[in-house]
Amino acid sequence: MTIRPIRRAFARGDWPEARRIAGLLRQETVGGAVLLLAALAALVWANSPWRDAYHALTAWHLGPDVLDLDLSLAHWTSDGLLAIFFFLAGLELKHEFTHGALRDPGKAAVPIVAACSGVALPAILYAGWQVYDDGTLAGWAIPTATDIAFALAVLAVIGTHLPSALRSFLLTLAVVDDLIAISIIAFFYTSSISIGWLVVALVALAGFASTLRYGRNPVLLLATALLAWLAVLNSGVHATVAGVALGLLMPVTAGPGERVSFGGRVDRWLRPVSAGFCVPAFAFCAAGVTVVGGGLGDAIGDPVFIGVVIGLVVGKTIGVFGGTFLTVRLTRAELDDELTWPDIFGLALLAGVGFTVSLLIGELAFGGGSVTDDHVKLGVLAGSLLAALLASVCLRLRNATYRRIHEAESRDADGDGVPDCYAPERAPAPTTDPPGNPGR
Template structure:
């Protein structure tokens, strides 16, 4: 009697589908450029805040303008945090909707790994911060600061160190950041909301319904949506909920499926139009007016000696590393799944350390969690320190494996027939002609698939 063939085990961190590969490539290309601008803005902010121009920098940052009657007489710093970051969160909302509807997160088997890893990567840093501050007499309200991963900053680091990170690891990092953004949105809405005002909140909900109806009817015209978005944002701001939540809500209402006669969905079209503004303008300007904190030796020493600073630094560096790696390993262990044979657990650890870069959202939550300017400055300095430590250690780990990454990257992007589509996503007949391009699957890593490659 023949022995039954055991069921095939799920492979984690395998290459994505060709459709997802194209989408991720476009996203990463824009975010990498935005990451470089973000790094530059953060460095410029630190230079200005620690130079003879510090007083001028602070005067510009604290300059107020806007209609007082609408409670919008805000400083430039607050306009960038409450206003420009709404654009960033709008893109995050569209991206999350796309991942849930058409991306890898729509498949439970593919979603379980990054979702569990992201949740553990948020929970462990928050736990570390809370333990340090409750036992050390610090400010426990900042527990959410080390939870988030900044994908733009992480990609900027990858661009600087010149690593050829395989697409599976890049997609894993991107999905982690998407789930992190969702967690940050929920945390901001539930735990960092001021006194709630129901009248403006009700008005925002009604206009969000109008936004949804216009999207469903495929009504176009930026001149219609821009005023509507501004009013929704203003109403959410007046309701007491942080105004960036308005951006997320609108992003989640954008349709992600195409209809007959459409070459791309509204989500794809809007994301292509808005993402460069988010990555290239909104986030760097926020960094310019938020990352300018004192960075003298005494200030840096205080970061590592006070509970707030120490909790943030250890949360970002140790918490993220242990949370993401531990969540990934436990998921693989208890689902009897196996890692892509082309990768190693050392690669997962390197990406887990890289996820400890928590710049943009961490700085935002630092401003929401505390009211004392001194504590806010200390928290921001700790975010910078923790992110830089994570970036430096991740750079070392990734560079140690870069020769292997380069080989995998070249294989993934090989295009022998020069048709603009990597051969890994194509099937060839015995003559070498393309017979199919895969839309939903890629070659199974580590398994022989001769039909996907050109014959020798």
């Protein structure tokens, strides 16, 4: 009789991939801390006696008055600097499809379904709360995005012993979430399209791909990338879409004589810039909402504020956890031995920490600087804070278990530099029973 192997959800990957993800998450955690400081600085300044100076700074225009490049500082951070963030998101997505969890349809099903459920349910709950005000339905996508940097910063505060398989799931979930978010921006928050500029963008992307294939001249790569960004900016599609497209074109497999792929080297160069400057600069310009003088009371009574909070805290949690639970049950899989369902629930709560993309969609839906957009910002901040606090309570209860798992994973009995849990299973020792007398 043939015994079918048990399918494992959240099974541990191979050691090189786990080591890469651990390094990536450390960078994102540091970036999340910087992001938090930038957002707090903006909130403090925007509610201080010098708040007019803050608003004047973010509204300050710079750039040539040609090709729509005379933008405010806030627009430069959202249309320009965030393109680098989304370039890395596209690059990470390419790696996940090539080498990560998304290359295996069986493993990919769980995070993909969880991400889709974690997008759909918050949007439904937000829209349901706007039933009496059709004018606010435009913000339906605001609570659908998970901010990986902020989520990991929260995780770093409450404990660093999250099981490796679950950390990989969180990263994969966030990558798929980013792909859905940028697709929503491209298809639902584009008011008009310039076909001519789109053609220029496609030509520039083709030139970028050709340069990657033949020679990889850095000047040509930079020139074609900038042209693609400029063309998308003027096409009517949000400029960050260019970043994702460029990231998806990058090679993520090491060629002959290469220890690290070209995409991996570019990621190493750009990720500190993105995490340490680009995203915090956007947060600084986007999070500074003035609540003194009655602004907070007006926001709390706004259906937009309530819908965003409910979407992030309730919708994300139920969507991610429910999608994961149903997928595992319907595929007759089992959780990996080191995990329990409370772990997954804590992760689902953590997925409700939304910031960067949520604020961006709020600006696109209601216009940056509008009263409704200010209420969106407060809703995103309040919902993310509440989700982070609830996740902290849940995951703190499991922290002792995480620590024991981490200690077991770190054992390297044979001293080969690879934890024993990643070493291939050894063949069983041969039996010592004499021939013709098999053991019982």
